Amino acid sequence: MSAYTLQKAIRNINRRPEARADFESAPESFAARYELSQEEKAALLARDYGALYRLGVHGLLLRPFSLLSAVPEADYLAAIRKDA
Amino acid sequence: MSIGFACAVSHAPGIVAWRDAAPVEQRDRLYAGFEALRSRMEAARLDEIVLFTCEHWTNFFLDHISPFCIGRADKYMGPVEPWLKIAKTEIAGDPELATAMLEHCYAHDLEPGFAFEMELDHGTIIPLHFLTPEFGLPIVPVVFNTLAAPQPSVRRAFAFGRALGEVVRRSPRRIGLIATGGMSHDPGERNHGAIDEALDREFLAAMSAGDVERITRWTTREFAAAGAGTIELLSWVALAGALGRFRGEVVAYEPVKPWATGMGLMWLEEHGA
Numbered sequence: 001m002s003a004y005t006l007q008k009a010i011r012n013i014n015r016r017p018e019a020r021a022d023f024e025s026a027p028e029s030f031a032a033r034y035e036l037s038q039e040e041k042a043a044l045l046a047r048d049y050g051a052l053y054r055l056g057v058h059g060l061l062l063r064p065f066s067l068l069s070a071v072p073e074a075d076y077l078a079a080i081r082k083d084a
Numbered sequence: 085m086s087i088g089f090a091c092a093v094s095h096a097p098g099i100v101a102w103r104d105a106a107p108v109e110q111r112d113r114l115y116a117g118f119e120a121l122r123s124r125m126e127a128a129r130l131d132e133i134v135l136f137t138c139e140h141w142t143n144f145f146l147d148h149i150s151p152f153c154i155g156r157a158d159k160y161m162g163p164v165e166p167w168l169k170i171a172k173t174e175i176a177g178d179p180e181l182a183t184a185m186l187e188h189c190y191a192h193d194l195e196p197g198f199a200f201e202m203e204l205d206h207g208t209i210i211p212l213h214f215l216t217p218e219f220g221l222p223i224v225p226v227v228f229n230t231l232a233a234p235q236p237s238v239r240r241a242f243a244f245g246r247a248l249g250e251v252v253r254r255s256p257r258r259i260g261l262i263a264t265g266g267m268s269h270d271p272g273e274r275n276h277g278a279i280d281e282a283l284d285r286e287f288l289a290a291m292s293a294g295d296v297e298r299i300t301r302w303t304t305r306e307f308a309a310a311g312a313g314t315i316e317l318l319s320w321v322a323l324a325g326a327l328g329r330f331r332g333e334v335v336a337y338e339p340v341k342p343w344a345t346g347m348g349l350m351w352l353e354e355h356g357a
Binding site (some may be wrong): 004008011015030044053058059060061062063064066067073077080081 | 141145164273
């Protein structure tokens with residue numbers, strides 16, 4: 001499975017309240033703690049679900065991540081079904 | 085002693101967290117099916133439950149994946165999901181039975197992983213919520229890696245289940261087996277909402293008939309083609325392995341689009357039980 005570090009960052013946000021709080025209050029410094037490519041960092045900070053999906057984030061990490069921002073299911077699916 | 089009770093159930097979170105999204109007749113048939121299983125389980129007067137289950141990045145991440153992981157904790161908390169609409173609860177474990185299961189496996193050249201601590205997510209909590217609403221029986225959760233390739237093969241899941249069945253049968257306690265996961269679904273992926281009813285029904289038919297040859301002929305690749313979540317049927321395969329010679333009854337099957345899952349409920353029993 002690819003995108004290990006990107007998925008690790010998202011999994012921490014989903015699973016650990018302190019990580020989620022850090023990401024929401026100071027996203028740039030949160031992202032800086034992970035070795036992410038420019039593209040991965042940009043997609044994470046923008047919460048670009050389509051880009052994150054194309055970068056290889058597992059659906060059971062990505063959908064819960066989108067739920068933190070109360071993204072409706074239809075919008076989430078539209079985002080991941082779009083090609084770049 | 086025979087296995088005290090056996091069933092296999094889906095655990096799509098929608099069944100509790102967005103229950104009203106489903107067509108009322110489908111929802112009612114599934115709830116009635118769970119109630120029928122709960123009632124049979126209660127009549128079985130079990131001492132404890134072994135669950136063949138999976139999880140959803142709750143405890144285990146890619147930093148370390150075991151194909152099979154047996155819970156050795158003396159208690160478990162769950163659900164971890166605040167949105168599940170089931171209150172967080174503590175459930176007793178059985179470290180002694182877990183150790184017996186591990187020792188038997190290792191003596192028979194099967195090496196599952198183990199964990200002395202685990203939280204439970206909807207995958208394990210939903211079956212227990214419906215089948216033992218008081219959460220009063222101790223459990224041993226056996227977690228299958230269904231998330232990260234390569235997952236264990238169907239053959240290995242069956243062999244692992246068979247080994248665990250041997251331990252359960254040897255115990256003087258009345259132990260129930262619950263397999264949970266599946267059936268066809270592709271949660272959070274592009275084919276989210278797609279349900280492979282043909283595969284689900286063929287799998288249910290094979291389980292009903294105790295057709296071990298057909299069950300073990302499936303591959304995780306075939307399951308994955310029906311949706312990533314379909315690989316959770318490995319827990320049903322393991323249950324077939326544990327039961328050995330068995331038959332089953334489909335208590336309910338509903339392809340529920342708003343819950344994005346083919347929802348299956350089966351009751352199973354060993355031959356000559």
